[in-house]
Amino acid sequence: MRYLVAVPVAALCCLVPLLPAAVTPGVPRWLGGATDWPKLGLLAFLHGCWESLAQGLPTPCLVLVRRMLRRPALPARVPARPGVNAFFPVLFAGVLMLPPSAAALVAAPAAVLGGPSGPGCRRRQLFNGSQLALCAFASSVVFHLLCGPQLLLGSRFPAALLPGFASVAAFCLVNGVVVGVMVMLSEGRGAGVLLRGACSVCGLPVLVHAAGGLMVAVLWQGPYGAFAALLALLPLSISAWVFAQGQREQDAHQATVQSLVQAVEIKDAYTRGHSERVGRASVLIADQLGMEAERLRTLRFAGVLHDVGKLGVATELLRRNGPLSEEERRAVEIHPVYGYELVRGIDFLGEAHAGILHHHERMDGRGYPSGLAGPQIPEFARIISVADAFDSMTSTRSYRRGRPVTEAVAELERCTGSQFDPVMVRALIDALAVHDWQPVVHSEDCVRAVPDIPLGVPEPVRTAPGRVPSPGGVPAAGQP
Numbered sequence: 001m002r003y004l005v006a007v008p009v010a011a012l013c014c015l016v017p018l019l020p021a022a023v024t025p026g027v028p029r030w031l032g033g034a035t036d037w038p039k040l041g042l043l044a045f046l047h048g049c050w051e052s053l054a055q056g057l058p059t060p061c062l063v064l065v066r067r068m069l070r071r072p073a074l075p076a077r078v079p080a081r082p083g084v085n086a087f088f089p090v091l092f093a094g095v096l097m098l099p100p101s102a103a104a105l106v107a108a109p110a111a112v113l114g115g116p117s118g119p120g121c122r123r124r125q126l127f128n129g130s131q132l133a134l135c136a137f138a139s140s141v142v143f144h145l146l147c148g149p150q151l152l153l154g155s156r157f158p159a160a161l162l163p164g165f166a167s168v169a170a171f172c173l174v175n176g177v178v179v180g181v182m183v184m185l186s187e188g189r190g191a192g193v194l195l196r197g198a199c200s201v202c203g204l205p206v207l208v209h210a211a212g213g214l215m216v217a218v219l220w221q222g223p224y225g226a227f228a229a230l231l232a233l234l235p236l237s238i239s240a241w242v243f244a245q246g247q248r249e250q251d252a253h254q255a256t257v258q259s260l261v262q263a264v265e266i267k268d269a270y271t272r273g274h275s276e277r278v279g280r281a282s283v284l285i286a287d288q289l290g291m292e293a294e295r296l297r298t299l300r301f302a303g304v305l306h307d308v309g310k311l312g313v314a315t316e317l318l319r320r321n322g323p324l325s326e327e328e329r330r331a332v333e334i335h336p337v338y339g340y341e342l343v344r345g346i347d348f349l350g351e352a353h354a355g356i357l358h359h360h361e362r363m364d365g366r367g368y369p370s371g372l373a374g375p376q377i378p379e380f381a382r383i384i385s386v387a388d389a390f391d392s393m394t395s396t397r398s399y400r401r402g403r404p405v406t407e408a409v410a411e412l413e414r415c416t417g418s419q420f421d422p423v424m425v426r427a428l429i430d431a432l433a434v435h436d437w438q439p440v441v442h443s444e445d446c447v448r449a450v451p452d453i454p455l456g457v458p459e460p461v462r463t464a465p466g467r468v469p470s471p472g473g474v475p476a477a478g479q480p
Contacts, residue, residue: 004127007178011130014137017101030144032101040094040102042226047090048110050237054087088206089236091136092213093229095167096152097220100140107132131178138174143167152217168210212236253348257301260308260342267315274391279303281387281428284435288427295351302352302380303387306359309339333368336360355380359388362419382421386412386428389420394437405437 016024017032094106108129143149148163212233219228261275282303286296310318313335317328324332340357343349358372358381365373377385393408403411409429416422 004123007134008126008130011104011133011137014104014133015101017099018105030099031141032099035099035102036097040098040105043090043094043098044106044109046230046233047087047094047106050087050090050233051110054243087236088209089212089216089233091132092139092168092171092210093216093220095136095140095143095171096148096164096213096217098140100137100144103140104133104137107136131175134178135171135174139167139171142170153221155218164210164214168206172206209236253301256346257304260311261304264308264310267311267318274395275304275307277391277395278306278384278387281390281437282383284431285383285387285424285427288431289423298350298352299355299380299383301349302355302359303384305339305343305349305352306356306384306388307335307339308342308356309335309337311342312338333360337369351378351380354378355384357381359384361385363421364418367419377421382424386420386424389415390428405432 015032017027017029018035019032021027021029091103091106094103098106110129143163143166146163146166148160148167151160151163215232216229219232220226222228264275265273279300280303283296283300286299291299313332317324317332336357336359340353343356344353355378358367358370358378361367361370361372361377361381362385363374363377363382365371367377390408390412393403393411394405395402409432412420412425412428416425
């Protein structure tokens with residue numbers, strides 16, 4: 001809590017040089033003297049507009065026009081990247097054109113007035129604004145100490161690039177330290193997080209935004225003034241808006257998946273949390289295999305949704321403590337087909353469709369619903385099969401107790417080649433050697449109420465319950 005107060009106080013101290021010289025004797029005037037207040041106000045307003053655009057929110061211009069026309073207010077929207085400032089070119093332009101204290105003030109309106117409302121949100125916005133003010137102040141100080149303004153006004157390139165790069169490095173360093181200290185205090189992490197935090201904010205996006213800020217500053221001080229600078233912001237504005245829409249689309253995808261998972265977990269209480277763990281274990285396996293990021297995201301969706309077909313299975317069968325009859329077993333085994341039918345119209349799932357449909361296939365062809373064998377089984381399905389079995393064995397269910405990780409791994413190895421893909425099993429074992437996996441812990445009363453059935457009970461030969469689509473959308477080989 002003290003840190004949350006210390007950062008805004010430090011940001012206020014950065015604004016002290018803006019006060020008259022008589023009030024602040026001894027403070028170097030280049031830190032805040034001779035401030036061009038119209039330029040500062042315009043930069044602050046532009047930063048607020050473009051920050052709103054990058055977050056997918058209505059800009060202050062649009063809100064003002066609607067109020068003047070007495071139009072109803074737009075519905076409240078959540079920022080595409082809440083708590084994250086996504087558009088820096090205008091702020092960097094202020095760093096290059098204004099004294100340090102004035103540059104710090106550019107970030108204030110966007111952080112304090114933008115974003116969602118509410119007491120908790122306002123505190124976060126105040127912290128973010130103070131953080132950016134500190135970064136801008138430090139960055140501008142470095143730029144001025146290296147005679148950047150003189151080089152920039154004289155258009156002395158590439159000499160002016162050196163103080164520009166130094167100011168960007170200072171911005172990233174201060175930003176990383178402020179975030180790193182917050183993580184240290186809130187999560188009890190070590191001091192190494194400071195360096196990692198500073199490195200994490202240095203990257204291509206920051207350099208692109210810095211280059212945009214340099215272009216704005218050069219054009220602004222040219223013969224066409226602010227108008228030319230606004231034109232220079234158009235390409236970056238379009239890219240920021242497109243990124244915000246993409247982020248919103250990803251959030252919508254995640255919300256869709258989460259809603260389906262919650263429906264399954266409400267129906268089958270014993271699998272609560274199972275879907276998320278299978279998604280996590282699937283990603284661990286695929287990461288060991290070197291799968292690319294976009295497929296990893298789709299695989300996680302497939303793992304999380306692998307049991308969505310249970311929505312079509314009678315609740316009484318899912319919660320049955322005793323054994324199932326053959327007819328009841330077949331009614332449960334049809335759930336991958338139900339799951340496929342539920343999600344096949346969701347285009348963004350892509351490869352996940354085949355993973356959901358075939359995650360109960362076996363390498364020896366005795367699985368269901370299509371009886372696929374070996375490489376006929378889609379890669380996603382082979383990964384999810386291992387992840388599903390591993391989490392099931394380490395979790396307490398209504399019909400047996402959960403097992404330690406070592407016993408579950410031994411069982412996976414025993415069934416390698418017959419039920420599970422050896423490559424996927426080995427990838428999971430390698431991942432568990434690096435990443436900690438904690439089995440689900442239940443109360444002692446819950447454990448005593450569950451029977452202790454040993455692992456290794458062989459599964460009977462499966463027969464396909466009906467004609468189902470194969471990965472390519474046609475009946476699998478050998479089906480009528």
